[in-house]
Amino acid sequence: MFSNLEQTFRWFGPSDPVSLQTIRQTGATGVVTALHHITAGEVWTTDEINIRKETIAKAGLTWSVVESVNIHESIKTAGAERDEYIAKYITSLQNLAKAGLKTVCYNFMPVLDWTRTNLDYRLPNNASALRYDAAAVAAFDLYILQREGAEKDFTTQQQQAAKQYLDGLTPEQKTYITNTIMAGLPGTDDVFTIPEFKEHLQRYAQTDAAKLKQNLAYFLQAIVPEAEKAGIKMCIHPDDPPFPILGLPRVVSTEQDLKDLVGYCKSPSNGITFCTGSLGARADNDLPGIVERLGSDIHFIHLRNVQREPDGSFYEADHLGGSTNMYAVMKNLVLEQKKRADAGRDDVDIPMRPDHGHKILDDYNYNTYPGYSAIGRLKGLAELRGLEMGIKHTLFQE
Structure with missing residues (x-):
């Protein structure tokens, strides 16, 4: 039997109420984190990276995925300083590679990251x-x-x-x-x-979706060759929500967007963060089909579920509930792992984290970042690991 998905947990650094010890007790072996104290666009130094890596290692865990190395707004708007900030971004990637970090998640959402009400x-x-x-x-x-x-x-x-x-x-x-x-x-x-x-x-007044896609292509064509030299896999996170809001364009919201993105710079270093919550907020996104058709380009997985409503509203549901058929998604992820194992690829154990989680039980006693409670995510991780195990035993009869 080939290896399981690598089970990871997001951690926001030393100030996060969810400690590394807590994360280790969930059964996760990997940590997903970033240097949030460094301003977007500035270089991540090797000293800062190694301090964070050593902190995680001392807790008996591995820093598996960097989420996220944020992109300066001038890159998104094709501002006068974009080449300067792209050069800084490449330096950060090179420094991460020196520390042995090989998977970097990022997004190209204008101004705001994810949005909720x-x-x-x-x-x-x-x-x-x-x-x-x-x-x-x-x-x-x-x-x-x-x-x-x-x-x-x-x-x-x-x-x-x-x-x-x-x-x-x-x-x-x-x-x-x-x-x-x-x-x-x-x-x-x-x-x-x-x-x-x-x-x-106002800065985005002249940047519509077509222009934003051009700017994303420009960014990827500059950084992906350098990421490939460094052995880093870049994986873009879909827009959240996956449609335009507040006059801002979105360009990573559909399967076609993902196909376009992979095509901007064909490389094993140019891939996707497959987020079932973000993509699942659109009823026209076929999530199991996306895995089937674009699975070879998935470098990182966020698993969560949303319950869609007719007017475009949605809320975070249980990981195995909601509008997305998580069984079908996980089955196709397992089949993608099988393809990779058969092909001799070295990335069969794709890092996966339970994305978001309800506040339940003792979670109410901690002021955690929205969606990042301890017990709620532990519940999701336990359900997802059980689902993965059940599918593997059913498919391969072991």
Whole structure:
């Protein structure tokens, strides 16, 4: 029998309430982390990388995946400094390779990383989940942000639903929605102000989806050859949510986007982070089919589930629940592993992490980053490892 998927857990560094000791007790062997204290675009030095790596090693774990080496906005907008920041990015990759780190996750989402409207959405069992409410985003865009031209992005029915939603909010709830949508990057507590965000929107005024794709291709054609020399596998994370929001384009949202991305620079170093939660928020994404057709380019896996709603809203469901058929996804991942083993590839044990998790039980006693509770993710990891084992034994009768 070939090896299992490598079980990993995301860790936000020494300030994370979920300790490395806790992660080790989940059964995970690998850690997924980044140097969140380094400003996006600046070089990750070998000293900083080695300090983090040694901290993880002392806890009996391995730093398996870097998530993420963030990309400076000037690269996304083709700003005057983009070549300078690309050079810095390449230096960071080379320094990571020197430390033995070989898998780097990144994303190309403009300004905001993932976006939600409720960080404490209560399920029937009182577990706390993350939620994206389409009416809340429309209300914010139209009536709080008051983005110029926003009405063109919404139907009359959507605008009416947004106004009705807004009218039902207290001033405190309006502030909560604003701060939640305007939150910055994972691993930080930064929140954009409305004027700051409008400045970012202005920088993207001339960057539509076609232009953003061109800028992504330019970035990949510059860094992938250097990543290949260093033995690093780059794997892009899909957009979250996988559709345009707040006037910002999205270019890594569909299977065709992923095919385009792989084609920009054909290389074993140019691949995909397969995130079932991000891609699963679109009903037209065939997740098991994506694994079947693009599996050879998957270098990292995020497994979570969302429950889609008819208006475009969704919330984080149980890992084996929700709108995505996780059995079919895992079965095709196992079959991809079999193909790699038969072909003699050295990356059969693709790193996988349970992405996000509900707050349950003792999780409420810790102020963890949204979606990154300890017990909720442990529950997801336990379910996913059991699913993987069951499928392997069924398929290969061992």
